[in-house]
Every structure is written in C-alpha cells, then in structure tokens.
Amino acid sequence: MKDTQTLEKEQSTATKTVRISGSEAIIRCLIAEGVDILYGYPGGAIMPVYDELYKFRDQIHHVLTRHEQGATHAAQGYARISGKVGVAMATSGPGATNLITGIADAQIDSTPMVCITGQVASHLLGSDAFQETDIIGISTPVTKWNHQITKASQIPEVIAKAFYIAKSGRPGPVLIDITKDAQFEQFDFSYEKCKGVRSYNPVPKTDIDDVKAAALLINAAKKPLIVWGQGVILSEAEEELKAVIEKTGIPAAWTILGASAVPTAHPLNVGMVGMHGNYAPNVLTNECDLLIAIGMRFDDRVTGNLATYAKQAKVIHFEIDPAEIDKNVKTDVAVLGDAKESLSQLLPLLKANSHEEWHQKFKDLYAIEYEKVIKDDLYPTKEGLTMGEVLKEINIQTKGNAAIVSDVGQHQMIACRYAEFTTTKSNITSGGLGTMGFALPAAIGAKMSAPKRDVVAIIGDGGYQMTIQELGTIFQQRVPVKIVVLNNEFLGMVRQWQQLFFEKRYASTEMTNPDFVAIAKGYYIDAQKVTKREDLKAAVAEMMACEGPYFLEVCVEKEDNVFPMIPTGASVSDIRLE
C-alpha cells in the first residue's frame, strides 16, 4: 500500500491530458525526460517528428550530424560525460541500420542511450516498402530492450519505459521504432515517468552477509589488489571507492572504462590492467592473495589467458549484473548490487591498513616499466615525435582537467596509459567494441553536454577518416572541441601485430593520407600540423587557447609500438616490456 505522500507525488509527475499527434507526443516525452539535446538525421519515415522538433526548437536542440553513426556516438559522448541518457534519432531503413554500430558500442560499454527510429506505415510492414528494414530484428542482439510502436497511444508508456530501462541498473541502449502512421495519429496524451517494470529487477539487493564475508577476506588478506571498472563511475561510487582504498591501503588498478574514477595521481592508484596496461598491476594480479573486482566484467583484454589468471588468489566480485558473476572468473564471494551501496556497507567493516611491503612491489615494478617503456614514451631522445609526449604536453597544459575522448588503436592505449585525470567521467573511449570512428562524434556529444569542460579528442589517422564528415557538425554547431590526430600513416595497432606476429607483412595497414589541415580548414576550423618536437608545446597552447574548435595534426614516429603488451592467449604475468 502506498502512502498518500507517494501517491500525490506520482500524480504530480503525470501531465494533463491533451489531444495531440504521435509525433508531438514523442517530443513532449523527450522534454519530460529532461532531454535538452539530441542527435540525429531526418528522412522520410521520421519527418513528422522532425516537423515537431522544428516547432519545439526553443525547448529541445536537435543536432544534425553528418551520418547516423555519428549521432549515436555523439549521444554516447553526451551520456558518458554526464551520466544522463543520450538520445539519437534516425529514419527507417538505412538511417536505422547506420545506428547499429553505435548501439552495439553502447551495449557492450553499458552506456545509457535511447534511439528513436521512424518506420514505414504499419500497413506496409513486411511488404519490402521503400526504406523498410526490420530494425527491431536487427537491433535485438545489441539492445538492452527494443520495441516497435504502431499506435500513437503506445508512445508515452513505451518512451517512459525506454528511458527507465536505458538508465537503470546496468545501463544500456534501447531502440524504439515508430511507424509513420502512429506519428500522424491524434490521441489523448498524458505522460507519466516509468517507475518499474515487473519483469525487470535493475538493482539486485545487496546481501549484508556477502558484504561481511567480503570484509573478512579483505581484512585477512596480506596482498590484496582492487581492480575497478566503469561500474564505479556508473553508480557514482567514486568517493566510496576512494574511502575504501584509503582506509585499507589496498593498491587499486583500473580497467580502461574505469579510468578517471580515482585521480591518476592518487598514491594508491597503481595504474591500468589489461593488454596494454601497466606492468605492476598485471604482473601482481598473479601474485595477490585477494583480488577485489568492483564493477568490472573480466573482459578478455583484461584477463589474458583465463587458465592462468589470478589462480592463486581468492576473488571478490562487487557487481550489479548477476549474469557477470562467474561468467569468466570464478568468485569466492559475490556481492550483488549497486557499487555505491555495497561499498558504503563495506567501509565500516574494514580494518585500517597500509600494506607497505606489498606496495613496494608495485613501486619496484613501476620503476622497471619506467626505465624500459615510459621514459622513452614521454621523454624520447630519438628524432621522431612519440604519441606519449603529445599526451604529456596535453596533461601539462590542461592540468589534467580535460576530458579525453579517444578513438581505437595505438593512440587510444597511449591516451589511456598517459592521460592524467583529476575528474571522474573524463575518459571517454570505445572499450568493449573497439569502434574506430568513435572519438570525433563522441567528442561533440561530450563537449555539448559539458560545455565548461575542455574536451580533447585523441584520434589516429585511420579512425579519424571513418567519421571525418562530423567536422561538418562541429562547424555548423560551433562545437569548441579540440581534435588531435596522431598521424603515423599506418593503422598502427594492426601494423604492430603484423610486426610482432605476422613477420612484418604489412597487409593493408599503410595509409596514404590527405592534407588533414586543408580538410579542417575547408570546414573553417583553425588547424595546424606539427612535425617537430620544438613546435609541439606552442601548438598545444594555441589549440587550448582557441575559443572555437581546433584541429591539430601531430606527425609521430611511423613504426612505434605500444608496450607493455600481453600477447593474445598469454598470461597477465607474461606481459612484455619490449
């Protein structure tokens, strides 16, 4: 039984009934959900909705991207930097299919996103009508939920549900497909936010006995290691995590998507795990006596060979998604629930500690990594520029306050390794799917969502050309993003693998590139190209000082490799430094 207060509150969130079209209802639903910006591309089957967007343009800002894939990545960037639901819109057929890459990316990286697609009129469904495609069928395996609307009256409830499902629990993308006749249809509209779906339990209840069992193991451990992931950021548990590590003195490492939850400079932050992560946390994963995983999913790029991953350690897994428990790594204690909640419950049960001897091992291994890898990456003595020194210069000039949006490949690994973060939600990259072309549009969404923050996109010359047309969006919308292309004239990561594992047979990885500066200038974006070390500092300064968007191309060493590296199938402790 609900109390009167709750009932009153619920009634006040419901809007009054008015008779309007389905397409107007869609816009009103979006406004009611707090959507201020959405990204999309018009076309036949979504035109009634665009007509309403025109009428509501003072309340909701639609950003025309240059390709629907760009709309999804922009919505992702918007979501990742703010924690809010990103929204993308497209027409039926090719418009809808072009969303799929971004949707798959959001699914694997747990990004809250609602995609709305137009569809042919309901009487044409299944007739192979112009621009008809079965987008519900196509998007099913890559969405958290999807639904087709064929009657206007379904719009409010389904859209409310879409936002609720996208954001709650482990977030993810939702696609709503709306037939054109439903967009035109008049109906009695009222809106009420979704408060629950009976078949869906977004946040499993944390069992205090599991928390106690975890605390027992943590308090008894001699060599514990925390590995946190994006779950910490998604549940906004950064302070709780920090409190746990500061009280217990446990060294804490992060997955790519977990980066920035705890500042890079924090003394207990021991770096990144995984294929190109730091030496110490990877090697010591196979030496710790307790592995405490928080909001991460033991991705294969993190674990390397599972048969030799942390076999000596007991494993605790704090996780919101029950399907992740024991999926890849067998746990001794699983603590289900929201990380913010479970870590709050854990904290008072923990004993203060410092683990000094254990920390010394991390420091010793860091010293080795510094000598063999980091020193030459950040302070190179060779003639050619390194990607690492570009990152270092950006760190210095932004004081670590910029959000770094990286694409996929060598530059991404360098960005994640060397970016110095002071603020959470600052590492925006395509982790699980590895979507080249992600960064440029994602940076647009991130900057528009957080206009006061510096947003620097770090992109390779390959990925840049996959969504380069979004320069048009940047120009038209005057989005002051800083675009840094680290140009090595190669698809660098693939080339690195060809060098290491395919005897230098550089099959289709060499790029003959256009004049990137001319292209940026073609879009009236200030641009320059740096080829010498002595020009780097001034160029970065000019970029950061520029009020509008800026394009900086840095020509880096062509055949540098990213180390450390765990070759596929190798153990985390067999990480290579050269």
Place this chain on the structure above:
Amino acid sequence: MSEPKAYTVSIYTENNIGLLNRISAIFQRRHINIESINSSVSEIENVSKWTIVVKLHEEQMKKIIGQIEKQVEVIKAYFHTEDETIYQESCLFKIKSNLLFDERRQIESIIKDNNARIVTVNREFFVIEKSGRKEELEVLYRELSVFGIMQFTRSGRIAVTKDEMKISKMLEAFQH
C-alpha cells in the same frame, strides 16, 4: 568440466512480440543448438512459458540462464535435469488408410502396444497421435516406418517441474 547433459529450460516471460528472437539469439550467439522449443500460456494470466531443451555443460547452462534472466521481459528462468521434471512430447503420424484394414492388423496392434491413439480416419489416410518421452515416440516411429509414413511431426518438449515455481509470488511482490 562436467559432461554435457540434456537440460530443460523453463522461462516465464511477458507476452511480447520479439521475445522469441531475443531468447533464441542468446543460444545462437554461443553456437548452441536448441533441441526443442515450445511456447505457450502458463498457469498465470498474461505470462508466457517457454520450454527449451538443450544439451550443455552445467557451467555453460548456468551462464546462459543468467543471460536469459537479464532480458528485461523475462520474469524468471530455471534449468532442470531430466529427473527433476515430468516431461512429454507429442507426435502425429499420417498413414495410408488401406494399411489399417490389412488382414494381419499389424498397425492396430502397434497402436495398442504403444499406447497411441487414432485421431481421425478417412478414405485416404488416418492419423495416429502419441504422447510420451522422446524415446517412446522413436520406438513407434521405427515400427510404423516400415509401412510407410506419409507425414510425421513431433512437438517440442513440454515439462512441469517436481519443485514449486514461485512466479506468482514474485509477481505479487512487484505489485507492493
């Protein structure tokens, strides 16, 4: 790792278009063959029940149940071994009518011995129905196949569990 075993998966879901695609995709993505699949109403109004038979290792089965339960419109999913369920399949044989009137009356005795029944008879053909375990159905198939079967079809497995399923209670809990 344990040996692959036949499991009966029971899934209670909302009755929505597209859920078949969503659930079958979970198996397809992992290259797992579905031995049989059945969808029907359940004991609860507006709740569908799926019965799927797969052969898997137990570890794999548990992970897949997790993936199924993760779907927004799935209320609850269970998996059971053969001895934890009461299960049946059903099949139909269409056979030429003249065989029924054969002097040796072989077909008639096969029907009796197998506890099958005749559903319909007309001039051209008659239809035999048999429900039971897959092995029993296979015996009948072998015995009838020597006479020539015009058409044969077998349903997916349907099953109830020996244990209680607490779906109604779960749904009630949501209402409060």
